Amino acid sequence: MNTPPWRAVGCVLLLVVGGLLLWLPIHTQNKLDEWAVELRAGGEPAQAIIYDRTTKGRGKTTMYFRYDLGGRTYEQEVPCVEVCRSYGDEVRIWVNRADPSDFVTDFEQLSGHRGRLQGVLGAAGFAILLLGVLLTLSRVPWRRWFPGRRPPRRARTAVRGAFTSRSKHKRRAGR
Numbered sequence: 443m444n445t446p447p448w449r450a451v452g453c454v455l456l457l458v459v460g461g462l463l464l465w466l467p468i469h470t471q472n473k474l475d476e477w478a479v480e481l482r483a484g485g486e487p488a489q490a491i492i493y494d495r496t497t498k499g500r501g502k503t504t505m506y507f508r509y510d511l512g513g514r515t516y517e518q519e520v521p522c523v524e525v526c527r528s529y530g531d532e533v534r535i536w537v538n539r540a541d542p543s544d545f546v547t548d549f550e551q552l553s554g555h556r557g558r559l560q561g562v563l564g565a566a567g568f569a570i571l572l573l574g575v576l577l578t579l580s581r582v583p584w585r586r587w588f589p590g591r592r593p594p595r596r597a598r599t600a601v602r603g604a605f606t607s608r609s610k611h612k613r614r615a616g617r
Contacts, residue, residue, distance in 0.1 A: 453581060456574030463567020467560040474556055481546045485536030486511060488545070492531050493517075507553070509535060511542050518543050518553045525549040 490509035497503045503522040508515060525547075527533060538544035545553045 449581065453574055453578040456570055456577065460567045460569075460571025460574050463563050464571055466567065467557060467564035470557050470560040474552060478546045478550055478552055481538055481544070481552075482536045482550075485545065486539055488535050488537050490533050490535045490545075490547075492527050492529055492533065495522075495526070495529050507533065507535070507545075509537070509545075511537055514542070516542050518545065519555070520547060520551050520553055521555050523551060525551065 488509045488511050490507040492505050493508045494506040495503060496506075503526055505520045505522060505527060506517060507520055508517050510516075534548040535545040543553065547553075
C-alpha cells in the first residue's frame with residue numbers, strides 16, 4: 443500500500459474509538475437491566491401515584507411519580523419508553539433503601555432519565571465507526587488485488603480491402 447503510516451493509524455484509531463463508543467450504550471443498558479432486577483428483588487415495595495404527565499419537544503413524554511416511604515413524600519420522574527400510564531394511575535414500585543429517589547416500576551422502568559448521554563455517545567460512535575470503515579476500505583488497493591477484465595483484443599488486418607467480418611455500414615461509419 444502507498445498509504446502513509448499516520449493515515450493507517452488514524453483509520454485504525456477511528457475504528458477502535460467508534461467501536462468503543464458504540465459498545466457503551468449497549469453495556470450501560472445491560473447494567474441498568476441488571477440493576478432493575480436487583481432492585482425489584484431487594485428493594486422496599488411502595489405504591490406510587492402519577493400526579494403529572496408532560497410531553498415536551500419531539501414527543502418525549504415524562505410521567506411524574508409521588509410516593510411515601512418512611513414517613514416522607516418523594517417525587518420522581520420516569521420517562522415513557524415502552525409504557526406510559528395516565529394521570530392518577532397507581533403504580534407498584536420497589537425503592538432503593540440507600541437512595542429513596544431510585545426505584546423500579548412494575549413495568550420494569552427505572553426512575554430518572556438514565557442512559558441518555560450514553561445513547562448520544564453511541565450514535566456518535568456509530569458515525570465514527572462508519573467513517574473509519576469507509577476510510578479504511580478506501581485505502582485498500584482493490585485494483586491490484588482484483589484486476590479488472592480487459593476487453594479482448596481485435597486482430598487488425600494489414601492489407602487494405604481485405605475481407606473483414608464488419609459490414610459495409612460499420613466500415614463506412616468508422617472512417
